Amino acid sequence: MNKKSHWENIYQNKLPEEVSWYQDVPTISLELISVCSMSNDAVIIDVGGGASTLSDCLLEKGYTHLTVLDLSANALEHSKQRLGDKANLIDWHVDESTQFSASKRYDIWHDRAVFHFLTDENDREKYKKCSKCFSQNRRLRHHCRFCY
Numbered sequence: 699m700n701k702k703s704h705w706e707n708i709y710q711n712k713l714p715e716e717v718s719w720y721q722d723v724p725t726i727s728l729e730l731i732s733v734c735s736m737s738n739d740a741v742i743i744d745v746g747g748g749a750s751t752l753s754d755c756l757l758e759k760g761y762t763h764l765t766v767l768d769l770s771a772n773a774l775e776h777s778k779q780r781l782g783d784k785a786n787l788i789d790w791h792v793d794e795s796t797q798f799s800a801s802k803r804y805d806i807w808h809d810r811a812v813f814h815f816l817t818d819e820n821d822r823e824k825y826k827k828c829s830k831c832f833s834q835n836r837r838l839r840h841h842c843r844f845c846y
């Protein structure tokens with residue numbers, strides 16, 4: 699079974715709350731984003747976001763430029779269903795994180811539990827190249843990239 703089928707199967711056969719990595723509230727991610735001290739118009743991407751509630755929480759906090767990328771369309775569908783009309787406020791991408799061609803520059807690159815699935819050195823290098831699509835916004839003192 700290839701990588702995409704593997705993840706599609708998981709999200710087809712389980713509810714988001716049934717997977718071992720589910721978090722009601724992604725506290726650590728929210729804290730990491732908060733310590734960046736960026737304004738609510740920061741451009742944020744959640745790579746391998748799956749069916750995580752991070753985007754729900756960020757919308758609630760007032761962030762307005764959110765993107766969620768995942769290999770699994772089923773995963774993103776769970777999030778869209780949960781968010782209802784608010785799903786229209788988010789930019790969704792079904793894509794492979796090592797081949798993602800960003801159409802915008804990001805201030806924050808968030809990755810919880812995706813990078814470590816890249817066991818091939820070439821894939822890790824490609825991923826690192828993709829994650830360099832950071833904003834050139836001079837107002838910002840730094841950009842943030844989290845993989846944990």
Ligand SMILES: C[S@@+](CC[C@H](N)C(=O)[O-])C[C@H]1O[C@@H](n2cnc3c(N)ncnc32)[C@H](O)[C@@H]1O
Binds near residue numbers: 720796810812
């Ligand atoms: C352990 S889950 C973590 C999901 C989410 N970050 C969270 O905290 O709930 C890993 C996620 O990465 C996605 N994924 C795995 N490999 C990927 C890849 N190469 N590109 C994009 N997404 C990938 C899976 O579909 C899955 O949603």
